[in-house]
Each structure stands twice: as structure tokens, then as C-alpha cells.
Amino acid sequence: MAPLEQCLVTVTAQYNQRSSTDTSTIINRHINTHINTHINTHINTHINTHINTHINTHINTHINTHINTHINTHINTHINTHINTHINTHINTHINTHINTHINTHINTHINTHINTHINTHINTHINTHINTHINTHINTHGSAHYTSYQNKNPSTTITSPLALRLNEDANFHYGE
Known part of the structure; x- marks a missing residue:
């Protein structure tokens, strides 16, 4: 119905159960x-x-607050990780460059010192050998001439050292015999 x-x-x-006065x-x-x-x-x-x-x-x-907080935390973590990685890479690069520069400077100084010492030693040895050879040749040549001259003048004296002979001859030359 x-x-x-x-x-x-x-x-x-x-309506049927009530009187007319109750209808309204x-x-x-x-x-x-x-x-x-x-x-x-x-x-x-x-x-x-x-x-x-x-x-x-x-x-x-x-x-939404909870979701945004979670998302922001995640995003910030990601961003911070990325930034920290970038910063650490930059710092490590700078530190490594500085360390390598320092190490290389130290190594190069050490190597150069060693090389220079070795070269100088070699050069000095070569120069000294050359000078000594030249001096000895000069002394021996000059001394032999003095020796021959002195022996001719003093047959009874025997001088075996060319340098001693030279000094003796110089003394004789300057101060007389």
C-alpha cells in the first residue's frame, strides 16, 4: 500500500472511531x-x-597532515642524503686534492733533493777526477823535468816523490842550493 x-x-x-468534534x-x-x-x-x-x-x-x-609529514620527511631525507653526498664528495675531493698536493710536493722535494744530491755528487766526482787527473798529470810532467834536472845537478841524492822534488826544486830556485 x-x-x-x-x-x-x-x-x-x-475518523470513524471519533465524534465529529475530534475530526479536526x-x-x-x-x-x-x-x-x-x-x-x-x-x-x-x-x-x-x-x-x-x-x-x-x-x-x-x-x-593529510600525517601523509604530508610522512612525505615531507621522506623527501627531506632524500634531499638531505643527496645534499650530504654532494657536500661530502666536494669536501673529500678538496681534502684529497690538498693531501695529494702536499704528498706530491713532499715526494717531489725528496726526489729532487735525492736527484740533485746524486747529480751533484756525480758532477763533483767527475770534476774532481778531471781536476785531479789534470793536476797530477801537470805535477808528474813538471816534476819529472825537475827530477831529471835535480838528479843531473845532485847525482848522489835520490828523490822519489815528484811533488817533493817539485817543492825542493822550487826552494832551490828561490833560495839557492
Whole structure:
């Protein structure tokens, strides 16, 4: 049975059971009940909508805050990791460059010192050998001539050292025999 038919049946039954003076009361009561039901339904719907909207807004805000916090934490962690990696790479590169420069300078100084010492030793040895050879050749050559001259003048004296002979000859030359 449709709601309107049910309403009429109810009103008719109540009407048949009451006196004519109660008819308007019964009808008004029924109408008021219907109106109140409609109003209450409308109010409740409006209130529920408002409450649900408020609750949903609050829940969504809370959820969004939680999600955003989680996302931001994740993003910040990722960004910080990337930045720290970049900074550490830059710092390590700078430190390694500085260390390598220092080490290379130290090694090069040591190598150059060693090479220079070795070269100087070699050069000095070569120069000294050359000078000594030249001096000895000169002394021996000059001394031999003095030796021969001295031996010719002093046959009884024997001088075996060319340098001693040279010094002796120089003394004889300057101071006489």
C-alpha cells in the first residue's frame, strides 16, 4: 500500500472511531506528525551533513597532515642524503686534492733533493777526477823535468816523490842550493 493510501486509511479509521468534534484534532495531529517527521528528517539530514562534513574535514586534515609529514620527511631525507653526498664528495675531493698536493710536493722535494744530491755528487766526482787527473798529470810532467834536472845537478841524492822534488826544486830556485 502506498504511503498516501495508508495515510487516508489511518485518518478514515480514526475518523470513524471519533465524534465529529475530534475530526479536526485528529487530522491536525496527523498532519503535524507528518510535518514534524518531514522537518525532523530535513533537520537531521542537515545536521548529519554538517557533522559529517566537519568530521570528514577533521579526519581529512589529520590524514593529510600525517601523509604530508610522512612525505615531507621522506623527501627531506632524500634531499638531505643527496645534499650530504654532494657536500661530502666536494669536501673529500678538496681534502684529497690538498693531501695529494702536499704528498706530491713532499715526494717531489725528496726526489729532487735525492736527484740533485746524486747529480751533484756525480758532477763533483767527475770534476774532481778531471781536476785531479789534470793536476797530477801537470805535477808528474813538471816534476819529472825537475827530477831529471835535480838528479843531473845532485847525482848522489835520490828523490822519489815528484811533488817533493817539485817543492825542493822550487826552494832551490828561490833560495839557492
